[in-house]
Amino acid sequence: MGGSLAWTLKDRQACQQVTGVARRLETVKLAVEWGVVDHATTDLDSAIREADIVVLATPVRTIIEMLPRVGRLAKPGCMVLDLGSTKTQIIHAMEKLPERVQPVGGHPMCGKESSGLEVAETDLYQNRVFVLTPLERTSAEALNLAQDLVRALGSRPLLLDAQRHDRLAAASSHLPYLLSCGLMAAAEELAQEDSVLWELTASGFRDTSRLSASDVDVMLDILITNREAVLEAVGTYSTQLQHLIALLEAHDERALARALGTARDRRRRLFS
Amino acid sequence: MGGSLAWTLKDRQACQQVTGVARRLETVKLAVEWGVVDHATTDLDSAIREADIVVLATPVRTIIEMLPRVGRLAKPGCMVLDLGSTKTQIIHAMEKLPERVQPVGGHPMCGKESSGLEVAETDLYQNRVFVLTPLERTSAEALNLAQDLVRALGSRPLLLDAQRHDRLAAASSHLPYLLSCGLMAAAEELAQEDSVLWELTASGFRDTSRLSASDVDVMLDILITNREAVLEAVGTYSTQLQHLIALLEAHDERALARALGTARDRRRRLFS
Numbered sequence: 001m002g003g004s005l006a007w008t009l010k011d012r013q014a015c016q017q018v019t020g021v022a023r024r025l026e027t028v029k030l031a032v033e034w035g036v037v038d039h040a041t042t043d044l045d046s047a048i049r050e051a052d053i054v055v056l057a058t059p060v061r062t063i064i065e066m067l068p069r070v071g072r073l074a075k076p077g078c079m080v081l082d083l084g085s086t087k088t089q090i091i092h093a094m095e096k097l098p099e100r101v102q103p104v105g106g107h108p109m110c111g112k113e114s115s116g117l118e119v120a121e122t123d124l125y126q127n128r129v130f131v132l133t134p135l136e137r138t139s140a141e142a143l144n145l146a147q148d149l150v151r152a153l154g155s156r157p158l159l160l161d162a163q164r165h166d167r168l169a170a171a172s173s174h175l176p177y178l179l180s181c182g183l184m185a186a187a188e189e190l191a192q193e194d195s196v197l198w199e200l201t202a203s204g205f206r207d208t209s210r211l212s213a214s215d216v217d218v219m220l221d222i223l224i225t226n227r228e229a230v231l232e233a234v235g236t237y238s239t240q241l242q243h244l245i246a247l248l249e250a251h252d253e254r255a256l257a258r259a260l261g262t263a264r265d266r267r268r269r270l271f272s
Numbered sequence: 273m274g275g276s277l278a279w280t281l282k283d284r285q286a287c288q289q290v291t292g293v294a295r296r297l298e299t300v301k302l303a304v305e306w307g308v309v310d311h312a313t314t315d316l317d318s319a320i321r322e323a324d325i326v327v328l329a330t331p332v333r334t335i336i337e338m339l340p341r342v343g344r345l346a347k348p349g350c351m352v353l354d355l356g357s358t359k360t361q362i363i364h365a366m367e368k369l370p371e372r373v374q375p376v377g378g379h380p381m382c383g384k385e386s387s388g389l390e391v392a393e394t395d396l397y398q399n400r401v402f403v404l405t406p407l408e409r410t411s412a413e414a415l416n417l418a419q420d421l422v423r424a425l426g427s428r429p430l431l432l433d434a435q436r437h438d439r440l441a442a443a444s445s446h447l448p449y450l451l452s453c454g455l456m457a458a459a460e461e462l463a464q465e466d467s468v469l470w471e472l473t474a475s476g477f478r479d480t481s482r483l484s485a486s487d488v489d490v491m492l493d494i495l496i497t498n499r500e501a502v503l504e505a506v507g508t509y510s511t512q513l514q515h516l517i518a519l520l521e522a523h524d525e526r527a528l529a530r531a532l533g534t535a536r537d538r539r540r541r542l543f544s
Contacts, residue, residue, distance in 0.1 A: 109472060109474045110474070111474060111476065129471050129472065131472070158471060164466065164468075165472075167462075167466075168466060168468060168469050168472050169472060171458065171459055171462045171469060172459065172469055172472040172473045172474070172477050173472070173474065173476055173477065175458065176476050176477050176479075176480035177476065178516060178517070179480060179513070180535075181516060181532055181535040182451075182509055182512050183447065183448060183451060183509060184534075184535035184538055184539050185515070185516070185531065185534070185535055186447065186505065186508045186511075186512045186513075188535070188538055189508055190439075190440075190443045190505070194436065194439070194440060196432070196436075196440060197440045197443060197444055198542060199401050200381060200401065200403070200437075200444040200445070201444045201542065202381045202382065202383060202444070202445065204383065204445055204448050204482075205444050205445065205448050206543055207448075207479045207480070207482045207483070208448035208451060208479070208482070208483060209448070209542075210476075210479045210539075211479070212532075212539045213536055213539040213543075214536065216529055216532045216533050216536055217529075219532065220528060220529055220532065223520055224523075224525060227520060227523075230520065231520065231521060233458065233462070234513070236461055237454055237455060237457075237458035238513075240458045240461065241450065241454030241457075241458075241506070244453060245450070245503065245506055248495055248496075248499060248502065248503065249499075249503060251499075253492065253496060256495070257488055257489075257492055259453070260484075260488045260492065261488050262460065263456035263457055263460070263484040264453075264485055264486070264488055266456055266460055267456050267481050267485040268485050270481075271478055271485075
C-alpha cells in the first residue's frame with residue numbers, strides 16, 4: 001500500500017520529492033532502482049524531520065507506536081496521514097500529537113492480498129474510495145491538502161467520523177474475513193471425518209473462503225483494534241443467519257424464498 | 273448444465289445421437305440451429321421411449337416428479353442418470369423405478385451462476401469431479417457406462433454413497449451459500465442505519481457475498497431437499513465461528529492467531 005502510494009505520487013509528479021522509508025536496506029535500494037521513490041532511506045527519524053507530509057503505511061498498532069516519534073520530530077505544519085485499516089484507536093493516539101503537526105486519519109479501500117514493494121503498482125488507487133477521518137483539531141488547510149493528495153492518487157475522498165468508519169468497516173470487511181475463517185474451520189472439522197470433502201470444493205467454496213487466506217498478522221491487528229465493532233457486526237450477522245436457518249427448520253419455504261430473494265436482489269444491484 | 277452436457281457429448285462424438293428435450297419450441301429450434309444437439313423436441317415422452325441413456329438436468333424436485341414417467345416409458349436396459357445437486361431424495365425415488373431400467377445418481381461439480389442454452393459450453397465439464405451415486409440395484413454394466421459417459425465429458429468420476437455426497441455438499445456448497453446470504457442480510461440491516469456501508473464494500477465483500485446472487489429457486493430446491501445435512505453443517509460452522517469470536521472477546525490473541533493461521537494454511541494449500 002505504501003509502495004503503491006509513493007510510486008503513484010511520483011509517477012504523477014504530485015509531490016516535489018517522494019522519500020521512502022523501509023526497515024531493510026535491500027528494499028531501500030530496490031525502491032530507488034525501480035523508480036518507486038525519488039529517495040529512500042532506513043533512517044526514519046531524518047525522513048520525518050524533512051517531510052511536509054508524513055504517510056504512515058504499517059499495521060494499526062505499529063502506527064500507534066510510531067506516532068509519538070513523529071510528534072517529536074516533525075516540522076511545524078507537517079501533515080501526518082496514515083493508511084491504517086481501523087481508525088478509532090489511531091485517531092485517539094493522534095489527538096496526543098503536539099499542536100504544531102496536523103494529523104488526519106486515512107483508509108484507502110484498495111486492499112491487496114500480498115504486500116511489499118514487489119507487488120506495488122501505480123493504478124492501485126485508481127477509482128477507489130479513500131476514507132479520511134479528520135480530528136476536531138485538524139485544520140481546514142490540512143484537510144484540503146489530504147483531499148488533494150487523495151485525488152492526486154486517483155481516489156475519491158470520503159470524510160467519515162472514525163467510529164463510523166470502524167463500524168462500517170467491521171461489517172464490510174472484518175466480518176467477511178471472520179465468516180471465511182469460520183467456513184474453513186468448519187470444513188476442516190468435517191474433513192477430519194471425511195477428507196473427500198476437499199474434492200468437492202468448487203468455485204463457490206473458493207470465493208467464499210478466499211479471505212481466510214489473508215495475512216494473519218494484518219487481520220489480527222485489525223480485529224484487536226476494532227474489537228467492539230467487530231463483535232457487534234458478528235452479532236447482527238449471527239441473528240440474520242439464525243433467521244434463515246429457522247425458516248429452513250420450520251419448512252417455511254415461502255418466507256425463506258423471500259429472504260433469499262432480498263439478499264440476491266441487493267447483491268445483484270451492488271455488483272452489477 | 274444439460275445444454276453443455278449434450279453439446280460436449282455431440283462435439284466429442286461420444287454418442288450415436290444426442291436428443292435434447294426442452295419445454296419451449298424456441299429453445300428446441302435454437303439447440304438444433306446452434307448444433308448443440310443432433311435432434312431436439314418438446315415431446316418428452318417420445319424422447320424417453322427412444323433413448324438408451326436418459327439424462328435428467330432439472331432442479332431436484334422436478335427430477336423426482338419426472339422419474340415415474342421415465343419409469344413408465346423407458347426402454348428395457350435404459351440407463352437413467354440425473355444431474356441433481358442433492359442425491360438422497362433422488363436415489364430414494366430412483367429405487368421405485370421398474371426393474372428394467374438402470375438408475376444412477378450424478379452430480380457434476382461444475383456449477384454456473386446462470387443457466388440456459390445461451391450459456392452452454394463444451395468445456396464446462398473439463399477436469400471436473402463428477403460424483404456418481406449408484407443404487408444397490410445398479411448393475412456393474414450400467415455403472416461402467418455412467419463412468420464412460422463422465423470420462424467422455426472430460427470429468428473424473430467419483431463414486432459416493434448418496435447420503436455421504438449430501439453431507440459433503442452441504443459443507444462445501446450449501447453452507448457457503450447460506451453464509452453469503454447471511455452476510456448480505458446483515459449488511460442490509462446495517463445499511464438501513466447507514467447506507468455509506470455500500471461505498472465501503474471492496475473485493476473481500478464482493479467475493480464473500482458472491483453466492484448470495486445465485487438463482488433462488490435452484491438454491492431453495494437444494495436447501496429443502498438436503499435440509500438435515502445443511503442444518504448439521506450450519507451447526508458445525510456456528511460452533512467454529514463462535515469459537516473464534518470467544519477468543520476475540522477474551523483478548524486471547526495468541527490462540528486467535530493460531531486458529532486464524534490454521535484456516536489460512538488450509539485455504540492456501542487447497543487453492544494454490
